[in-house]
Amino acid sequence: MMTEAVPEPSEAARKAELSENLARVEERIGSACVAAGRKREDVTLVVVTKTYPAGDVRLLAELGVRHVAENRDQDAAPKAAACADLPLTWHFVGQLQTNKARSVAGYADFVHSVDRVRLVSALSAAALRAERELGCLIQVAFDAESGSVAARGGSAPDGVAALAEAVADAQGLRLDGVMTVAPLEGPLAGRPGEAFERLVEISTSLRAAHPAATMVSAGMSADLEEAVRAGATHVRVGSAVLGDRPRLG
Template sequence: MNTELTQTPNLNDAVTIAMSERIVRIKDRMAQACARVGRDPSEVTLLPVSKTFDDQAIRRAVSLGYKRFGENRTQEIAQKTPLLADCDIQWVVIGQLQTNKAKDVARLAHELQSLDRLELAEALDRRLQLEGRAIDVLVQVKTSPEETKAGLEPTGLIPFLKQISGFQTLRVKGLMTMAILSEDESAVRRCFAQLRQLRDQARQEAISGIELDRLSMGMSGDFELAIEEGSTEIRVGSAIFGARDYSA
């Protein structure tokens, strides 16, 4: 990866124009999904997921008006931060996080969307106190039966929210999930509907210090179903940036 700051891409170059056109198509699909269920498109935001994409690709998205970017690994954030220091980017950690990475999140991230256990919350709180910072967090809930999917078990959500309500460094803003990878749309939809229902149940508890206005659910392959089931933010990578190259 290039270690020198690169210039903001020309809005009129072919690659940036292609990215802009892809985003327009995504926005149109978002609006159509909202229309099908009577929602206002302004209720749903688009989070570009920049994992594996280089700093130049991110600069193109910045030139199109985006400042928040989702990343799975704190190592990538650490590599990209100095290259994009002039862009005022807000990094959003969306990947499963090991406790020993809490120090990196506390130092580099604006938001964590994959908080799923008390041990991690405690580690983050300690590190954030040392940094003198607070960050937004979403609690990740496991709504898919797949063993590969991470997250808090649904039955543990309300007790967990009560446990972390006292952490002043963690501003709990909502919930996140990843749906089952399936051709069965009803199975995918059930994952999203379950998260919305869990949010509604948790709201009834009126836990002090806990806000549950946000539902982060839906990715490149299923975001329309997620929007129809109440998503307030979709996480989209390849549909914006193009195909990923994992060889590096």
Template structure:
């Protein structure tokens, strides 16, 4: 068994335990393996262990891996900050974009999504902890942007994403995650196609699952520590 396969099994056991603790069906929760800065060979190891959903933060790095692996069984999620000049690559190559937080980006993705592909699945990023340094919209602005996206034919509004501020106390983690879950439930009432709450990473995964997350984003616990020096060139991508 490879270390990545072993790590995946451990993460899946953690997800299973968190789901059991709050009485949720494990099938409701998708594991998104965050493969940023990792080589395609590491993704191939995860694939061999049954992983199919991968998240990338840097556009060009992600596109290079999509080309290199060229496997239609994989689902590629863009989960990093998206600059307008990189939107075309996301629209053309990725299956999902988690970080839509303004009309201009949504409009560009819609216009640039090739007609031969299925609509791009999009999540609206919410700045749930109101952090100056974080991307995402305020909850008050969510209804207007959701309506705009829902009217775009080449995009499919699937739900919400958030990166809460780091918090070590479980009760405080849960309180923030429940805020997101409430916004998610409201969005589902307005848009029946909404089914995805991308919330929870290694340190707050249990709280996110307890609150109702349907997708957790896990990287280091699967692939090991990242070498950001090696990937520095991708930070502008």
């Protein structure tokens, strides 16, 4: 016996669902800020809309969301184009191939996943071509061996300073800070709070040479409280806001 497909929720129902989810996430961030002795305005919520349609982005914008993120250019480029009329800041947070740099430079305001000099060069050329300035964050991989790149991308901690200098010296790019994803391997696996604390330490060292590089992007749906406690300025939240829905085709 064939089962009937579950119908998509109406726009009003979806907006109500997103509103409730946003309220819960806002409560979590607010409580984490109180516990950490921080001001709520010091933490920016970036909603990761990967696999969700442009219609959801429009609803989020109606609900007051101003920062959205994507991790695949093939999904992000058409979505950003469809939402170009909205007052949104776009963050690219996934691993980025150099051949996608030109496309990403056309819509992204921040690239959180800068992890190698070759990518710096590609983004610089693309930003100049697009006559835009891209904010760049160095992705730090705490599960990377010295001089290698982790499975999910990122520079080993001891490579951050040199990579930051490359970004700072590149035309069309602006060094804005650092980012990490809680490691799945290595000594900090399963200990996101410690990883985020180390990221903040790296950020502090980086700001000695680059005072404007103040962004610390860390924490997702499962560990945003630990990121706020450690000192993250931006948390990247997807499923806690958007829920579990089928992936886009």
